[in-house]
Amino acid sequence: MNGVREMTTTTTEPAATPVPLRRNRRFQTLWAGSASAMLGTCLADTAYPLLLLAMTGSPTVAGAFGAVQFGASVLFGLHGGTVADRYDRRRILIAADTVRLLTALSVVLALAADWLTVPHALFAAAVIGATMAYGGPSRMLALRAVVPPEQLRQALSQDELRVNGAALAGPPLAGFLLGLGSAVPFLATVLTSGLALGASVAVRFDSGPGADKPADGPAGEQGKEKGAALAGLRYLLAHRTMRGAVLIAAGLNLTGSAILLAVMVLLREHGTSEAGTGLVLTGEAVGGLLGALLVPHLHRLLSPGRLMLAVGWAAAVAFAACAAASGPVLVFAALAFGCLGVPSLRVLLDVLVFQRVPEEMRGRAMAGTMTLLMAGVPLGTMAAGLLLDRLSAPAVLTLLAAALAAALLPLTLGRTLRSTSWTE
Incomplete structure (x- = not known):
């Protein structure tokens, strides 16, 4: 994230054209x-x-x-x-x-x-x-x-x-x-x-x-000062748009880490080799690479709230598709589809931090967000392990899709996120 600074109007000289990024x-x-x-x-x-x-x-x-x-x-x-x-x-x-x-x-x-x-x-x-x-x-x-x-x-x-x-x-x-x-x-x-x-x-x-x-x-x-380490995260959570982005990203990290273990078990049940399983799991990275190219387009087409909800629902659909998949190719495609919007969500959160978080708090805002997102990984993996001891892999994937959908439904029906804009 680059440091975004307000432009001053104390001079009448035209702003210099920025050097192309390349x-x-x-x-x-x-x-x-x-x-x-x-x-x-x-x-x-x-x-x-x-x-x-x-x-x-x-x-x-x-x-x-x-x-x-x-x-x-x-x-x-x-x-x-x-x-x-x-x-x-x-x-x-x-x-x-x-x-x-x-x-x-x-x-x-x-x-x-x-x-x-x-x-x-x-x-x-x-x-x-x-x-x-x-x-x-x-x-x-x-x-x-x-x-x-x-x-x-x-x-x-x-x-x-x-x-x-x-x-x-x-x-x-x-x-x-x-x-x-x-x-x-x-x-x-x-x-x-x-x-x-x-x-x-x-x-x-x-x-x-x-x-x-x-x-x-x-x-x-x-x-x-007391509690300063959490100040950045508290600042994010106090703002409705940034709070939505952080919570949806955390939910995706939590359920996403759980789905990987469930997919591994599912592929083993389908008779997929270890090498084949590794290739299937690269679907996430392939989707992310393609999604990185879509970032400017998605940010132009969708408001922040609608983009968050679209990414969340795409992941829920991907989870359900994995549960119904009949082979590794379909699982690969589902994982790639579910990750297409993730880069746009991460960029969205980055942009919001630099637009709305004070300079002196940005390091803590980033660190707090990273810590919150990482905390979902062991929790998701542990939850998936406990569920897989009692349920089949398709049942666990369906349950994860349903849990994510249940969390997204009230946000989708409410107007708080849907009414957000990039300039608020």
Whole structure:
């Protein structure tokens, strides 16, 4: 999200024509660094569990990597937003990328010396999670701080390509590199971390309210008051349009994480191989990539509230379609369809934050939202596991579709969301 500033009228000079986004060196450099960081995360999310499984033969230990990484992100998430609002965001980003690079390098050296242990790998998981918590808000703000307001949606659409492209390429690339040698995917994470760090060092950007002020000054005092870490999230929830976007996104994250486990069980019951299941699950990333191209069109066609409701109902239809699907191709198509509108919803929330959240609170607003959305992942997965112990996969998918529809129905019938506009 780029820093949106009000235009002043104290001069009669015509505003300069903004440089086309493709020629905006600062944005493209930061975007390339962010894409490298995201690809490294997706590589690590697959490579570490596979390596731990090979080292120990224990699925529990392999799964512990994701649990530790996720736990660290949630644990430090709100504090990361507070730090982004109090200190120089560029320095925070450089520090986070440096720590991540050194951690990745330590794993490569340990593998080369045959010294890698489970505690070392889990420590790396905690570091990755923590650097996401602290570097994530600053990286998001940096990307959006180097483009003019009129190019905001275009920039955010390109950023969605980064997210979904990494999600699509990361897992198969990790498996391929691991086949070349146990250290190869981790060398790749060193490279991606180095590229991300290089971009952070190379580009200067508006570093936020704490950039040029002492820690004990006005900016340094932000976040010290009681409950300050939640101030950004409270601000979002107090505004009807932003509250709707946050709650619908959280609901989609919760049910979306549940549907993945149910789909895995469904495909196994259909006799789909593990490799085939992996390909089917890429339907989400494919839908996201296509959806990123639709962002400008959907934002022109629909008001914020109608767009939120359309994305939510599309997901509910996709859940029901998965339950009725007779094979992996139809499940893939349903997942892709359900994710077509998700990039537009994320961009919508991004735009609203920069239009309506004060500069000194944006880091906390982002961090609070990210933490809320991430919290739905383990809850959804756990709920799906409990349901699948008692019900068939199609029944669970139908139940999830019905639950999402029940939550959306009162919002759809009411006028609060449907009457919102981009300019309110």
